[in-house]
Amino acid sequence: MPRWGMVIDVKRCIACWGCTIACKEEHFLPPGVFFNRVLIGETGKFPSSSKLIYPILCNHCSDAACVEACPTGATYVREDGIVAIDDTKCVGCRACLVSCPYQQRTYYDQKVKDKEYFPGQGKTEMELIGEKLYPFKLGTVIKCNFCSERIEDGLKKGLTPGKDEDASPACVNICPVNARVFGDLDDPNSEINRMIMEKKGKQLRKEFGTEPAVYYID
Amino acid sequence: MSNKIHHLVQTMFPPDGSGLKPYEWMVNPTRQQQWIDNQGIFLWLAFFFSEIGAGLYFVSLFYEFKAGLILGWLITLILGGAIHILYLGNPLRAWRMIMKPKTSELSRGIWIIGVFAVMGFLQIISGSSFNVVFNIIMGILCLLIISHGFATMNVIRALPAWSSTMVLPLSVISGVWVGYQLLQFMFVVSKPAEIASGMEVWAEVFFFAYVLCIILYAWGTYHSSEIGKESIIMQGTGELKRISLIGVGGLGVALPLILTLIMWGGDTNAFWIFLRLASVFAGDLAVRYVIMKSAVYKPLLTRQ
Numbered sequence: 001m002p003r004w005g006m007v008i009d010v011k012r013c014i015a016c017w018g019c020t021i022a023c024k025e026e027h028f029l030p031p032g033v034f035f036n037r038v039l040i041g042e043t044g045k046f047p048s049s050s051k052l053i054y055p056i057l058c059n060h061c062s063d064a065a066c067v068e069a070c071p072t073g074a075t076y077v078r079e080d081g082i083v084a085i086d087d088t089k090c091v092g093c094r095a096c097l098v099s100c101p102y103q104q105r106t107y108y109d110q111k112v113k114d115k116e117y118f119p120g121q122g123k124t125e126m127e128l129i130g131e132k133l134y135p136f137k138l139g140t141v142i143k144c145n146f147c148s149e150r151i152e153d154g155l156k157k158g159l160t161p162g163k164d165e166d167a168s169p170a171c172v173n174i175c176p177v178n179a180r181v182f183g184d185l186d187d188p189n190s191e192i193n194r195m196i197m198e199k200k201g202k203q204l205r206k207e208f209g210t211e212p213a214v215y216y217i218d
Numbered sequence: 219m220s221n222k223i224h225h226l227v228q229t230m231f232p233p234d235g236s237g238l239k240p241y242e243w244m245v246n247p248t249r250q251q252q253w254i255d256n257q258g259i260f261l262w263l264a265f266f267f268s269e270i271g272a273g274l275y276f277v278s279l280f281y282e283f284k285a286g287l288i289l290g291w292l293i294t295l296i297l298g299g300a301i302h303i304l305y306l307g308n309p310l311r312a313w314r315m316i317m318k319p320k321t322s323e324l325s326r327g328i329w330i331i332g333v334f335a336v337m338g339f340l341q342i343i344s345g346s347s348f349n350v351v352f353n354i355i356m357g358i359l360c361l362l363i364i365s366h367g368f369a370t371m372n373v374i375r376a377l378p379a380w381s382s383t384m385v386l387p388l389s390v391i392s393g394v395w396v397g398y399q400l401l402q403f404m405f406v407v408s409k410p411a412e413i414a415s416g417m418e419v420w421a422e423v424f425f426f427a428y429v430l431c432i433i434l435y436a437w438g439t440y441h442s443s444e445i446g447k448e449s450i451i452m453q454g455t456g457e458l459k460r461i462s463l464i465g466v467g468g469l470g471v472a473l474p475l476i477l478t479l480i481m482w483g484g485d486t487n488a489f490w491i492f493l494r495l496a497s498v499f500a501g502d503l504a505v506r507y508v509i510m511k512s513a514v515y516k517p518l519l520t521r522q
Contacts, residue, residue, distance in 0.1 A: 015241075040241040041519035052519045056244070065376065071325035072314035091314055092307015094252040095324050101376035103244050103515055107252060109307065120225060139307025205518060208376065 002184035003062075003081035004146055004161065005213035006172070007195045008055050012179035015040060015053045019171035019180065023057075026147060026170035028130025031115040033106045035144035036171050055179070057171065058083060058104040058144035059204065059212030066096035066105065075141075081185070081213055082146050090140040097141055101208040105143040108136045146182075147171075162192065185213060247448045247514040250377060254510040260305035262510055265367030266503055268298030268331070269389065272363035273397020275338065279357055282348045285408070286401050291338045294363060299331065323373045327366040334359045364393030377513040378442055379449035384435035385509070391431050395424040396502050399495045406488045414491060415484040425478055429471055432505065445516045452512040462508050470501020 015038050023029070023036035041052040060083045066075050067083065074089035075096050097105040106112070113136075116123050123131075136142050147169035154160075154167020161167040162183035172180045183192035192215075195201060201215030253261050271293030278286025303309045316332070318325045337359065341352050368389035371380040402421060406414035440450040453462050477494040481487075 037243050038241055039245050039519055041245045043520060054519055056518060068321045071318050071322040073317050089314055091311045093324060097252050098250055099374050
């Protein structure tokens with residue numbers, strides 16, 4: 001069984017927010033909800049300051065704080081390493097949300113559901129279709145799932161996640177500079193492992209001790 | 219600015235910072251909101267009521283006071299329990315929370331409250347209510363319930379203001395202290411005056427232990443990490459400044475101190491005890507509020 005992971009080369013990232021938008025389109029996310037963000041910060045002091053650009057998403061940690069905190073078992077680590085949420089079990093206690101040191105989860109309630117992309121003008125057809133095609137359950141927590149639907153469908157068709165677009169996460173496909181690489185962390189010959197080894201990939205805030213499956217090259 | 223544009227701006231960039239600014243998320247120390255803002259306020263009240271109810275039950279065991287047991291049991295289960303349920307996004311699935319006691323502190327808490335509900339009920343209805351074995355079991359359960367709310371927060375490593383070492387001792391002492399005040403008030407209105415007067419010695423001990431725990435919590439958290447320091451600074455500035463000053467400093471510490479000094483040596487009366495109870499109630503709510511409200515996450519990007 002593979003263990004899916006991602007490498008993000010921040011030197012390549014141009015902060016175009018393509019990943020953010022592709023993710024919103026893929027999951028029909030309402031306004032204000034992001035499974036993928038591009039953070040912009042800075043380091044150093046003028047005149048030797050430099051900009052930090054970090055695309056952030058759920059790290060699908062193997063020792064995830066959210067999984068430990070969940071009292072119902074709704075949040076769990078799948079065999080392929082993806083941290084998933086079973087919305088039929090979620091009670092909406094938000095312990096996972098508070099526990100996540102990366103803060104990559106969102107509580108989906110009526111207030112979030114009612115938000116419109118064009119406030120005061122009603123929901124667009126796209127938003128209404130999204131609610132039918134990709135329904136989130138009210139009173140539950142939602143987050144990035146590494147586009148597990150695409151991975152599963154792709155695998156059924158005999159495709160390889162990370163290589164074939166139809167089997168890879170939307171954020172990986174959209175990236176115009178190939179800053180994101182997706183693949184199997186358990187395969188020593190995979191491109192993702194080669195990049196982690198050769199370019200010294202690091203986990204973000206390793207000190208949190210959650211063993212993220214997303215690595216950064218900076 | 220026209221109303222329409224103003225509404226649009228308010229929707230996109232609400233004053234609470236939850237608007238469309240994905241590039242700023244977690245770049246600076248970010249305050250936790252889920253367990254205190256909006257619906258999260260229920261959790262603050264639920265933790266408070268469960269803990270003071272269990273505190274009252276705990277101290278009533280020592281004084282073999284059945285009315286205290288009943289009131290403590292009811293506060294814990296009806297006020298604490300019901301408000302907990304109100305907080306949940308899917309209250310009808312609350313039973314599922316018993317599923318993971320191995321890793322989840324919340325789940326362990328549900329088990330403890332369940333056992334407390336059954337055992338407490340048996341103790342209240344039984345003829346020999348204050349049997350030693352019953353007392354020991356219920357005493358342990360009460361201490362676990364008192365510390366449950368803050369224990370749930372304490373295990374969250376991402377928030378130094380909550381994972382501070384002093385959070386649990388503060389929680390236990392505050393539960394016992396507020397519970398003791400409730401019991402003292404119940405005694406002063408229903409029993410001979412000398413009983414409430416005799417209780418004053420322990421009231422003094424609990425009060426000073428409580429103040430010491432608050433000081434040690436603030437000092438310990440301030441020195442634990444940069445983010446811990448940030449939380450303590452937040453408690454003394456901005457919107458929390460007033461609550462810290464009036465609620466914690468005034469009602470939680472200063473006024474009870476004055477009243478304790480007035481009643482020093484057992485010179486008690488119902489009015490002073492009631493006033494101290496009200497002050498301690500509001501003060502403890504304020505302590506819990508500022509601790510819950512000021513917890514911040516470490517930024518994901520390092521800014522130097």
